[in-house]
Amino acid sequence: MTVTVARDAMQARFAYRALTFRRRLILLGLFGLLLASFVVDLMLGPARYSASQVLQALFDPTGVPAALRVVIWDIRLPVALMAVVTGASLAVAGAQMQTILNNPLASPFTLGISAAASFGAALALVFGVGLLPIAADYIVSINAFIVAMGAALLIHLLSQARGVTTETVILLGIALVFTFNALLALLQFFASEQALGAVVFWMMGSLTKASWNKLAITAGVFALSLPFFFHRAWALTTLRLGDDKAASFGINVKRLRLEIMLLVSLLAAVPVSFVGTIGFIGLVGPHIARMVIGEDQRFFVPASALAGAAILSASSVVSKSLIPGLIFPISIVTALIGVPFFFSLIMTSRKRSW
Amino acid sequence: MVTLRLDGVGVSYGRRRVLEGITTPVLAGGEVVAVVGPNAAGKSSLFRRIAGLIAGVGEVAIEGRSPVAGRSRPSACYLPQDTAVNAVLTVYESILLAFKQGGSWSVSDDELKRIDTVLRELEIEDLAFRGLGELSGGQRQLVSIAQTLAREPDILLLDEPTSALDLHRQFEVLSLVQRLARERGMLVLISIHDLNQALRFADRVMVLARSRLVALGAPREIVTPALLADVYGVRARVEVLEGELPYVVVEGAAGRAA
Numbered sequence: 001m002t003v004t005v006a007r008d009a010m011q012a013r014f015a016y017r018a019l020t021f022r023r024r025l026i027l028l029g030l031f032g033l034l035l036a037s038f039v040v041d042l043m044l045g046p047a048r049y050s051a052s053q054v055l056q057a058l059f060d061p062t063g064v065p066a067a068l069r070v071v072i073w074d075i076r077l078p079v080a081l082m083a084v085v086t087g088a089s090l091a092v093a094g095a096q097m098q099t100i101l102n103n104p105l106a107s108p109f110t111l112g113i114s115a116a117a118s119f120g121a122a123l124a125l126v127f128g129v130g131l132l133p134i135a136a137d138y139i140v141s142i143n144a145f146i147v148a149m150g151a152a153l154l155i156h157l158l159s160q161a162r163g164v165t166t167e168t169v170i171l172l173g174i175a176l177v178f179t180f181n182a183l184l185a186l187l188q189f190f191a192s193e194q195a196l197g198a199v200v201f202w203m204m205g206s207l208t209k210a211s212w213n214k215l216a217i218t219a220g221v222f223a224l225s226l227p228f229f230f231h232r233a234w235a236l237t238t239l240r241l242g243d244d245k246a247a248s249f250g251i252n253v254k255r256l257r258l259e260i261m262l263l264v265s266l267l268a269a270v271p272v273s274f275v276g277t278i279g280f281i282g283l284v285g286p287h288i289a290r291m292v293i294g295e296d297q298r299f300f301v302p303a304s305a306l307a308g309a310a311i312l313s314a315s316s317v318v319s320k321s322l323i324p325g326l327i328f329p330i331s332i333v334t335a336l337i338g339v340p341f342f343f344s345l346i347m348t349s350r351k352r353s354w
Numbered sequence: 355m356v357t358l359r360l361d362g363v364g365v366s367y368g369r370r371r372v373l374e375g376i377t378t379p380v381l382a383g384g385e386v387v388a389v390v391g392p393n394a395a396g397k398s399s400l401f402r403r404i405a406g407l408i409a410g411v412g413e414v415a416i417e418g419r420s421p422v423a424g425r426s427r428p429s430a431c432y433l434p435q436d437t438a439v440n441a442v443l444t445v446y447e448s449i450l451l452a453f454k455q456g457g458s459w460s461v462s463d464d465e466l467k468r469i470d471t472v473l474r475e476l477e478i479e480d481l482a483f484r485g486l487g488e489l490s491g492g493q494r495q496l497v498s499i500a501q502t503l504a505r506e507p508d509i510l511l512l513d514e515p516t517s518a519l520d521l522h523r524q525f526e527v528l529s530l531v532q533r534l535a536r537e538r539g540m541l542v543l544i545s546i547h548d549l550n551q552a553l554r555f556a557d558r559v560m561v562l563a564r565s566r567l568v569a570l571g572a573p574r575e576i577v578t579p580a581l582l583a584d585v586y587g588v589r590a591r592v593e594v595l596e597g598e599l600p601y602v603v604v605e606g607a608a609g610r611a612a
Binding site: 012013015016017019020230233234235237238240241242244245247248249250251290291294295296298 | 405407431432433434437439440441442443444446447448451452453454455456457459461463466467469470473479482483486498501502505
């Protein structure tokens with residue numbers, strides 16, 4: 001009897017090691033998918049290149065024709081990288097919102113951050129109103145960012161009030177979505193035809209607005225936020241056991257929630273301000289990650305980032321290849337391709353994943 | 355050895371006082387103290403207060419040296435009442451989280467052995483790689499107890515740990531808790547509704563009612579028909595047979611409960 005027990009216990013330890021090893025492999029697999037999609041993304045466009053041409057242009061820019069170099073480096077690379085960074089940022093933001101609010105519906109979109117950004121952008125597009133007197137080139141993005149952060153801060157302030165639960169925060173977010181949508185409709189009502197077109201196009205989201213500068217800002221925010229999530233990985237995982245448990249395991253739940261919420265708002269607001277509304281990634285990226293890798297944040301955060309990046313990169317590929325010469329707005333593609341994929345995952349998944 | 359003493363401890367939520375003037379003699383490691391009383395008597399609030407999770411008036415004095423190596427002062431760990439969890443984590447991972455906070459990302463073999471030991475003590479090795487969401491209420495409670503034990507606290511505050519367990523598991527868990535108290539010098543406070551279990555396993559019984567401490571002492575002296583009538587509003591006998599444990603037989607309701 002004792003022998004069996006000892007063997008079982010040994011197996012449990014080894015099984016855990018095997019589990020973490022398997023998760024590393026899954027991360028590697030996701031990375032491979034992302035890489036493949038990224039290369040294909042660079043191949044496609046008005047001029048089609050082969051994978052070897054693309055790789056050569058990437059690793060040996062001086063050895064390829066100038067036209068190829070310019071197309072890859074100046075036109076396609078910022079867009080393709082923006083897809084990766086935006087997808088990763090939105091998915092990680094969604095993952096942490098779902099974690100700290102303990103709700104599978106939480107995402108930058110459902111909490112009103114995207115809607116707020118749209119309203120901010122529309123203010124600039126319709127009236128040319130800048131909320132900051134600098135950088136005329138960036139007026140749309142800066143407006144979007146300021147209003148988005150304002151909405152996020154409003155949610156924080158309200159969530160600090162007594163008796164406000166995480167469910168209430170979700171409801172507040174949804175109320176914000178409706179409020180900003182109404183304000184947006186009001187702007188559209190008064191807008192000139194030309195401005196109206198610009199607003200509609202902005203709201204559809206487009207990676208073609210990407211530039212090296214915007215990419216650098218987005219990637220910078222993402223890179224700066226990651227160490228923080230990694231540092232708090234154990235605490236954030238524990239939060240999913242419930243506030244009471246987390247507190248008795250020595251975690252300052254309220255502070256953790258506030259810190260993460262602020263960071264996540266920034267992480268969501270920046271890419272949305274640059275590429276417009278891309279609603280689906282922040283919700284689905286983390287759900288896919290959760291299904292394949294679980295919620296140990298050491299693996300969950302990288303998996304969410306990779307899943308989000310891969311989905312948006314793949315959507316970018318699809319948006320270019322549906323009709324040659326025409327680039328579909330990316331959010332239409334993410335939703336139309338992603339939703340059926342997501343549903344099939346949920347319906348066929350053996351395990352419970354929320 | 356660890357000791358706990360409460361002096362005028364009170365807890366309020368806004369204007370509502372849920373506990374006041376709780377003063378106890380010194381409770382020492384090695385003891386099992388059953389905390390009983392009607393619903394909403396303030397048992398959970400008392401535990402949270404002792405664990406330092408909420409503030410309030412009075413003093414919670416935890417003193418003495420921790421028998422756990424490498425720990426400067428004794429620690430208290432509160433096991434909340436059972437709540438459903440939808441996290442996509444295995445039982446094994448959830449026990450790791452109980453003591454693995456901050457620090458490095460790598461998990462040492464010693465840490466994994468600690469989990470293995472707890473799983474073995476509670477005889478739940480077969481649950482190790484089940485998802486938390488797939489557990490029954492009773493299994494969930496055992497896993498929660500495993501998490502709490504893995505923290506190796508000096509003061510263990512168990513809030514209705516046996517409410518969802520079958521008779522066999524109740525007996526096992528309470529026996530284990532009693533053994534840990536004796537062997538490791540742990541002080542165990544356990545809130546429990548089954549008075550017969552309290553009589554069987556507790557060294558002392560603490561009775562809370564109407565936000566106050568009504569009685570604290572040896573089970574046989576405390577659990578009397580008069581107290582049961584006063585605190586729970588029931589007519590009851592307490593049978594004591596020679597050489598056996600006393601047990602409570604409820605005969606009917608009597609007037610208003612506390």
